[in-house]
Amino acid sequence: MILPPRNILSLVIVGDDLHAARVAVGPFGARTVRAGTIERFLLPTGEARDAGALRAIAGRARRVLLTVPGSWCATRPIGLSTRDWHGARDELRRSIDRFVPFTPDDALAGIVTMHDDAGSPAGGLLVAASRGRVEPWRRAVEAALGVPVGAVMCPMTASLGLGLQRAERAAVLEPVGFGALHRHDFALGLPVRAAQPADDADIPAADAVLPGAEASTVTGCELASAAAVASLVAPGVFAPLDGRVTTHRGDWIAPAAAVAAAIALFISAPAVERSRVRAAIENLALERESLAEPFASVRDVRKEAERLSTLLGRDIAAATAGWSSVLPILAETQAAVPDAGFLYRIEIDGRGVTISGEAPDTPTILERLESSAHLTAARRAGPLSPSTEPGLDVFEMRADREGGR
Amino acid sequence: MKKEQTRTLVLAALVVLVGVLVVADRLGAASEDDAPTPRDEHARHAEVVARMRAEIDAEPEWRDALEEAGETWAGVEARLIHAPTAELATARLGQLVRTVVTDLGVTLDATSAPSVRTPAEGSPVRIIALSLSLRASSPEQLNSLLDRLENLPGAWTNIARLRVQGPRRVPTSGLNVDLDLEALAWVGDRGAL
Numbered sequence: 047m048i049l050p051p052r053n054i055l056s057l058v059i060v061g062d063d064l065h066a067a068r069v070a071v072g073p074f075g076a077r078t079v080r081a082g083t084i085e086r087f088l089l090p091t092g093e094a095r096d097a098g099a100l101r102a103i104a105g106r107a108r109r110v111l112l113t114v115p116g117s118w119c120a121t122r123p124i125g126l127s128t129r130d131w132h133g134a135r136d137e138l139r140r141s142i143d144r145f146v147p148f149t150p151d152d153a154l155a156g157i158v159t160m161h162d163d164a165g166s167p168a169g170g171l172l173v174a175a176s177r178g179r180v181e182p183w184r185r186a187v188e189a190a191l192g193v194p195v196g197a198v199m200c201p202m203t204a205s206l207g208l209g210l211q212r213a214e215r216a217a218v219l220e221p222v223g224f225g226a227l228h229r230h231d232f233a234l235g236l237p238v239r240a241a242q243p244a245d246d247a248d249i250p251a252a253d254a255v256l257p258g259a260e261a262s263t264v265t266g267c268e269l270a271s272a273a274a275v276a277s278l279v280a281p282g283v284f285a286p287l288d289g290r291v292t293t294h295r296g297d298w299i300a301p302a303a304a305v306a307a308a309i310a311l312f313i314s315a316p317a318v319e320r321s322r323v324r325a326a327i328e329n330l331a332l333e334r335e336s337l338a339e340p341f342a343s344v345r346d347v348r349k350e351a352e353r354l355s356t357l358l359g360r361d362i363a364a365a366t367a368g369w370s371s372v373l374p375i376l377a378e379t380q381a382a383v384p385d386a387g388f389l390y391r392i393e394i395d396g397r398g399v400t401i402s403g404e405a406p407d408t409p410t411i412l413e414r415l416e417s418s419a420h421l422t423a424a425r426r427a428g429p430l431s432p433s434t435e436p437g438l439d440v441f442e443m444r445a446d447r448e449g450g451r
Numbered sequence: 452m453k454k455e456q457t458r459t460l461v462l463a464a465l466v467v468l469v470g471v472l473v474v475a476d477r478l479g480a481a482s483e484d485d486a487p488t489p490r491d492e493h494a495r496h497a498e499v500v501a502r503m504r505a506e507i508d509a510e511p512e513w514r515d516a517l518e519e520a521g522e523t524w525a526g527v528e529a530r531l532i533h534a535p536t537a538e539l540a541t542a543r544l545g546q547l548v549r550t551v552v553t554d555l556g557v558t559l560d561a562t563s564a565p566s567v568r569t570p571a572e573g574s575p576v577r578i579i580a581l582s583l584s585l586r587a588s589s590p591e592q593l594n595s596l597l598d599r600l601e602n603l604p605g606a607w608t609n610i611a612r613l614r615v616q617g618p619r620r621v622p623t624s625g626l627n628v629d630l631d632l633e634a635l636a637w638v639g640d641r642g643a644l
Contacts, residue, residue, distance in 0.1 A: 301462055302462075302465075305462065305465040305466070305469070308469060309465070309468070309469055309472070312469060312472055312473065312476075313472070316476070319489075320489050323489040323490055323492075323493050324489060326493055327489070327492060327493050327496050330493070330496040330497060330499075330500050331496065333500055334496070334499060334500050334503065337500065337503045337504065337507060338503075340507050340510075341503045341506055341507055343510075344506050344507050344509070344510045344513060345506065347510065347513045347514055347517050348506070348509075348513045350517055351513055351516040351517035351520050354517070354520035354521060354523075354524045355516070355520050357524065357574075357576070358520060358523055358524060358527065360571050360574070361570055361571045361574040361576040362527055362576060362635070364570040364571055365570035365571075365576055365578050365635055366607070366609070366635070369609040369633075370609075371601050371610075372597060372601070372610045372613050373594065373597055373598060373601065376593075376594070376597065376613070376615075377594070380590065388618070389615075389617075390616065390617075391614070391615065391616050392613070392614070392615040393612075393613070393614045393615075394610075394612065394613040394614075395611070395612045395613075396611060396612075
């Protein structure tokens with residue numbers, strides 16, 4: 047698993063052509079994003095032909111792998127494995143001319159760990175190539191991309207990414223120049239025998255024939271894609287000729303870091319949230335403090351307005367409900383009595399008025415009281431009796447105040 | 452054990468560890484449901500601040516209401532009889548009445564014991580009342596008396612009951628008047644206004 051997704055530009059030299067594939071490797075697998083072939087890539091001047099096309103394929107890839115032809119490589123069985131390689135590499139390179147036909151200054155060397163039928167490491171295969179043949183291509187690629195080549199691989203190690211892990215046994219034929227073939231045998235994707243001489247008769251039984259032969263079943267771009275994932279599907283099986291490839295440690299780092307980050311986030315989440323809420327509460331407290339003065343001012347205004355409204359609406363209004371002047375009632379009562387009559391008594395209270403006296407035309411008094419704007423329900427309150435005065439009657443009447451209590 | 456198997460086991464163990472932590476956290480959170488959380492506290496603070504802001508935003512309305520109530524109250528307050536006690540307030544009302552009676556030449560026969568009512572519980576406003584017995588020489592004098600009593604300067608008054616006897620057939624016999632005069636008073640500290 048690799049987090050985050052990584053773009054790898056894998057290049058394979060086949061003859062004069064350069065096959066390129068940009069492979070995106072992510073947590074859910076790898077896929078070839080773009081691929082293409084640039085024919086006769088290396089110009090006689092040492093520059094790249096059609097560098098723009100290479101850049102277009104490369105995209106944002108910052109990891110570049112270069113697989114050189116098998117005909118450039120020499121191999122030799124050796125009693126070391128990849129695990130021993132890092133400690134012995136420098137010493138081995140100094141004396142490399144004892145194993146392969148390259149001088150120490152010119153040699154690029156790597157190793158492939160071989161396995162027995164049970165899948166356990168059983169020695170290794172020293173692989174070397176001439177730096178002098180590789181460097182022109184490397185420089186042209188680096189000049190075209192502006193990115194250094196991270197690793198140089200041989201076709202056999204690239205073939206580890208062909209998906210042979212599902213096959214119990216698989217045979218891969220590799221052209222090594224002058225029409226010759228080498229056979230590499232794999233068991234569940236692990237190399238068990240390598241660089242065995244082969245010929246065209248072996249082709250029908252082979253699971254894959256690498257590019258460079260007439261009967262190739264794998265294209266250069268397919269081999270480039272395979273090279274990009276070889277170190278991931280066969281971690282620790284090989285060390286490249288030059289540079290470094292992603293090792294199995296990389297498989298650990300991303301998921302372990304992700305799990306650690308998840309745990310850290312999980313543990314810190316409540317604290318972070320508490321901290322954020324606390325900060326928000328502090329902001330609210332500051333805002334509350336800044337609002338305190340204007341709030342107190344408005345609160346005082348509101349309280350005073352409410353107090354006065356209560357005084358007016360409850361105390362004063364309740365106290366003066368039903369208060370009205372008696373003068374209009376007194377005046378209308380007096381005016382209701384004809385000139386020939388007179389009053390003994392007038393009583394006015396909150397409910398109405400009661401009058402008694404003597405008058406000649408008492409129904410008129412009732413009518414006048416009834417027609418008053420301040421009185422209603424005028425009626426007799428006592429018996430009507432003749433007065434000692436001729437033409438007058440003694441009366442007692444009552445009328446209610448309009449809207450009286 | 453192969454490296455791949457070891458790696459798988461270790462990663463699986465880490466995932467299980469995370470799961471255990473999640474479950475423990477959930478259980479812990481459930482047991483603390485009753486306690487106020489920081490979010491609850493935040494919500495409470497936010498509510499207080501929102502109320503304060505709403506109050507501050509309503510300041511113009513409250514100032515308008517205060518101004519209107521203040522103007523109304525100023526007119527009312529000028530007509531309240533202010534006194535530290537109800538007895539002093541009724542005494543002051545009696546003085547005002549006597550001034551009117553004297554001015555008009557009306558005979559004040561008697562003044563009954565004053566009464567005091569409280570229109571609203573806890574209010575400093577009181578309704579003080581005097582019952583008066585007077586003799587007026589004519590209906591015109593009576594009208595003047597009533598008009599002056601209903602418009603006493605510095606008092607808000609009301610004649611709650613009026614009883615007039617006379618003048619019968621002979622106007623010179625005069626009128627006997629009994630009336631209950633009420634007035635509004637502010638009893639207590641004026642600072643409470």
